[in-house]
Amino acid sequence: MRFSRVVEASGAVAATRSRTRKTAELGGLLDDATAEEIPTVVAWLSGVIPQGRLGVGWRSLTSLTPTPSESPSLTVAGVDDLFVRLAAAGGPGSVALRQGLLTELFGSATESEQDFLRRLMTGELRQGALAGVMVDAIAKASGQPLDLVRRAHMLTGSLPETASLAVHGGAQALAGVGLQVGRAVAPMLATPADSLADAVAALGPDLVVDFKLDGARIQVHRRDDEIAVYTRSLRDITAAVPDLVEVVRGLPCRTVILDGETLTLDADGRPRPFQDTMSRFGSSGELADDPNGLLRPFFFDCLHLDGIDLIDRPLSERLAALTTVAPGMRIPSVTNPTVAEAERHFDAALAAGHEGVMVKSLAGPYAAGRRGKAWQKVKPVHTIDLVVLGAEWGSGRRTGFLSNLHLGARDPDGGPPIMVGKTFKGLTDALLQWQTDEFGRHETHRDGHTVYLRPEIVVEIELDGVQRSSRYPGGVALRFARVVRYRPDKTVDEADTIDAIRALLP
Incomplete structure (x- = not known):
């Protein structure tokens, strides 16, 4: 296939907001x-x-200025092979080798192909081919049932692997996909509840109410002495968390997959700031000298235990397995509470320094990769996750610091984030310094007042509500927005959508 056919399909997908048209275009491709x-x-x-990392940076690509080819000649196989050679380049002379390969590639590409390649290689290809749309297209092209394709994607966490299974193996291969210890599974997510009483009424009477910890999501896999720890975005952080590895190695089992949270605690048992926990994920893996700097695991689900997959079993059975293998590491919870008992548990979570509670149906299976109604989260204030689009230089005591943030909500159709407001509230001196240092690594351009960023950074925002506004393209604006924290554990694809923001309108 000509590479230009892929580029044309990408442009067609970006040009429409219709999910049906996107699916049809991708399916045709x-x-x-x-x-x-x-x-x-x-x-x-x-x-x-x-091929993963190609060893090619933003500056290397933007400095390439070969004259575009007048006619398309690149093929899918040819570009893929060149990416293989780029990824393999290393050692003495690798810089010159990569530069030669890039010159060869871009010199053979048309103008539209060059643009596609730059955006693909810098992570800025946002033409609207979201995972859900691509799953639909794979089902359409392969002629396989959508439910089977969707389930295979959730369990493999890989669209290319799912496509290969659908095309080469058909329904039998898709249906045969199961949990694999050592391969991360897309985590089940929760739906925000209007209130604790509403969540208990909707999911009761057979339910469990867990503390919602102010920590980082982890998924732990163990096969004998082989242990892996993944983040919510399925990034492997095993080498950075030896303290968690040692805890899991001590569990009385041969194979297990656990879902939970990790955080660092003060001497009095209260959670340290979220940034303290996340800083460990970027460390060299050496244990902290301060014993309170150790990461502590708290688990709330068990997806597999000693050869038995539990992902399709009700939560009650999964919790029984969790109690068997790690009883001392359960997140604090109450089972089948009355509304009054659930409220007392909610108050206890807040008093302990945590975010709130999770209300879960004991009958529900584990909906990998989905935001299921069987899990509902309750917090005392409303928070949303938005994308940082830019920041304005501060004045007064903030002179010299990037301060006022430009905030965007995710476009559910895959377009660029949609601006919904600005805020400079909630920024501590430490956060001002951090974002001034960090934002330059994500800069696309600037003017006299503002530094504009690639959509890569997620920030958690607390707000009093939203209101209709013609000032921003989404038609809504945030009311009294303030920064809670940055979320390095989340990708831009996990930010809240413009539809979710509009749903907050009174």
């Missing part, structure tokens, strides 16, 4: 691709390079 090409094409149009 996959129909035209060979079985060998489909996983690569699916990866590219999902903004992913199968």
Whole structure:
């Protein structure tokens, strides 16, 4: 297949907001691709390079200025092969080798192909091919049931692998996908509840209410002495968390997959600031000298235990397995509480320094990768996760610091984030210094007052509500927004959508 066919499909997908048209365009592209090409094409149009890191930076790509080719000649296989060679380049002379390969690639590309390549290689390919749309397209092109394709994607966490299974193995291969110890599973997510009483009424009487810890989501896998720890975005952080590895190694089992949270605690048992926990994920893996700097695991689910997959079993059975293997590491919880008992548990969570509670149906299976109604989260104030689009230089005591943040909500159709407001409230001196140092690494351009960023940073915002506004393109504006914390554990694809923001309108 010509590479230009992929680029044309990407442009067509970006040009429409219709999910049906996106699916049809992607499905047509996959129909035209060979079985060998489909996983690569699916990866590219999902903004992913199968080879991972290519050793090519933003500056290297923006400095390339070869004259575009007048006619398309690149193929999918040819570009994929060149990416393989880029990823393999290393050692003495690798810089010159990479530069030569980039010159070869871009010199053979048309203007539209050059633009696509730059955006793909810098992580800025946002043409609207969201995971859900791509799953639909894979089902359409392969002729396989959508439910089977969707389940396989949730369990593999890989669109290219799912596409390959659908095309090469069909329904039998898709249905055969199960949990695999050592392969991360997309985590189940919770839906915000209007109130604690509403959540208890909706999910009761057979339910459990867990503390919602102010920590970082982890998924732990163990097969004998082989242990892996993943973040909510499925990033492998095993090397950075030896304290968690040692805890899991001591559990009385051979194989297990656990879902939970980790955080650092003060001497009095209260959670340290979220940033303290997240800083450990970027460390060298050496244990902290301060014993209170150790990461402590708290688990709330068990998806597999000693050869038995539990993901499709009700939560009550999964919790029984968790109690068997790690009883001392359960998140504080109450089972089948009355509304009054649930409220007391909620108050206890806040008093202990945590975010609130999670209300869960004991009958529900684990909906991997989905925001299921069987889990509902309750917090004392409303918070949302938004994308930082830019920041304005401060004045007065904030002179010299990037201060006022430009905030965007995620476009559910895959377009660029949609601006919904600004805020400079809630920023401590430490956060001002951090964002002034950090934002330059994500800068696209600037003017006299503002530094504009690539949409890569997620920030948690507390607000009193939203109101209709013609000032911003989404038609809504935040009311009394203030920064709670940055969320390095979340990707931009996990930010709240413009539809979720509009749903807050009175």
